[in-house]
Amino acid sequence: MTQRSISILGATGSIGSSTLDLIRRNRDKWRVVALTAHSRVDELASLAREFDAELAVISDEKRLPDLRDALSGSNVEIACGAAALCDAAARPADMVVAAIVGCAGLAPTMAAIEQGTTIALANKEALVSAGDILMSSVAENGATLLPTDSEHNAIFQCLAGNSSREVRSITLTASGGPFRSWSSEQLNAATREQALKHPNWDMGAKITVDSATMMNKGLEFIEAHHLFPVGLDRLRIIVHPQSVVHSMVEYRDGSTLAQLGPSDMRVPIASCLAWPQRMDTPCDRLDLAQIGSLTFEAPDEVRFPATRLAREAVEAGGAAPAILNAANEVAVEAFLADRIRFTEIAALVAQALSAAMPPPPTTLAEVLAIDRDARRRASDILERV
Numbered sequence: 086m087t088q089r090s091i092s093i094l095g096a097t098g099s100i101g102s103s104t105l106d107l108i109r110r111n112r113d114k115w116r117v118v119a120l121t122a123h124s125r126v127d128e129l130a131s132l133a134r135e136f137d138a139e140l141a142v143i144s145d146e147k148r149l150p151d152l153r154d155a156l157s158g159s160n161v162e163i164a165c166g167a168a169a170l171c172d173a174a175a176r177p178a179d180m181v182v183a184a185i186v187g188c189a190g191l192a193p194t195m196a197a198i199e200q201g202t203t204i205a206l207a208n209k210e211a212l213v214s215a216g217d218i219l220m221s222s223v224a225e226n227g228a229t230l231l232p233t234d235s236e237h238n239a240i241f242q243c244l245a246g247n248s249s250r251e252v253r254s255i256t257l258t259a260s261g262g263p264f265r266s267w268s269s270e271q272l273n274a275a276t277r278e279q280a281l282k283h284p285n286w287d288m289g290a291k292i293t294v295d296s297a298t299m300m301n302k303g304l305e306f307i308e309a310h311h312l313f314p315v316g317l318d319r320l321r322i323i324v325h326p327q328s329v330v331h332s333m334v335e336y337r338d339g340s341t342l343a344q345l346g347p348s349d350m351r352v353p354i355a356s357c358l359a360w361p362q363r364m365d366t367p368c369d370r371l372d373l374a375q376i377g378s379l380t381f382e383a384p385d386e387v388r389f390p391a392t393r394l395a396r397e398a399v400e401a402g403g404a405a406p407a408i409l410n411a412a413n414e415v416a417v418e419a420f421l422a423d424r425i426r427f428t429e430i431a432a433l434v435a436q437a438l439s440a441a442m443p444p445p446p447t448t449l450a451e452v453l454a455i456d457r458d459a460r461r462r463a464s465d466i467l468e469r470v
Contacts, residue, residue, distance in 0.1 A: 130155030303395025
């Protein structure tokens with residue numbers, strides 16, 4: 086049996102762990118080339134040994150001695166730092182899973198794209214901050230981009246075999262997070278612990294807070310604009326608390342196709358790993374009779390202004406989406422550190438977007454410069470708050 090080779094950028098995060106769980110169940114079909122992590126040395130070393138990885142990269146350079154000790158006596162090559170992440174992404178592999186959270190994953194994702202390989206994209210910030218540049222590179226290098234987010238993967242499946250010219254609208258579904266029914270007064274007093282209790286999904290802290298603010302859906306709206314260029318006026322968001330319908334595509338004949346499944350990231354990941362075929366997963370089967378009913382409601386952009394901010398940013402274009410993303414990362418980090426209130430996350434992002442805009446970026450270096458400047462601007466706002 087011919088093995089496929091794979092590298093996983095962000096192997097110790099939720100996407101990386103789910104991907105490796107599926108590979109673990111199909112060991113004869115996969116050869117692991119590279120695994121990377123930010124600072125979880127013990128977990129990275131254990132995975133590198135288990136999957137006989139050729140390379141293990143820790144981005145936190147201070148942890149290199151620990152990684153070297155943890156992999157002593159193995160045949161695993163070791164490296165550290167931002168440049169090493171890009172080198173790992175550029176190693177020949179049939180597929181690269183880009184699952185590094187935040188703008189730290191932008192350069193490695195671009196390095197993988199430039200190899201013309203297949204990328205299972207789970208780093209939404211890459212498309213948000215540098216969507217035009219990234220998609221141009223995909224076309225130029227003949228790379229294949231497979232969306233791993235449950236919503237975009239659902240759209241990808243619903244579009245299979247159909248032309249975007251036939252699409253009337255694309256609808257992204259949102260769970261509404263843990264605060265969907267909370268009043269403005271309750272939201273103002275929401276705690277870190279409450280925000281991290283997502284009703285449906287098991288995700289990392291940053292993305293869970295983004296789900297609570299609805300910024301996650303705003304970022305996905307921008308992603309969808311780049312992945313499925315049907316026009317901003319044809320993209321919609323709807324709140325669906327059960328998280329069973331993961332997104333929908335309406336066609337011009339009136340037909341609407343929806344992808345349904347359990348709230349388990351192994352489903353969209355398996356769709357990418359097996360594409361264009363299918364593969365078995367250990368996920369629970371969908372029991373609609375037990376679920377009973379599916380409900381939908383319009384998003385409330387008064388209580389949750391993040392989706393409006395994201396839509397306005399992508400409509401403005403240029404540097405605005407990168408500034409939105411950078412300011413949000415700073416704000417979420419501050420909230421998780423109990424430095425600002427929950428409702429101040431979106432307020433800080435709005436303030437960052439209100440300043441004068443730099444020229445539109447044309448290179449990855451310019452995007453990263455805008456990102457750094459936006460983080461400084463957001464930090465200054467944070468200090469004033």
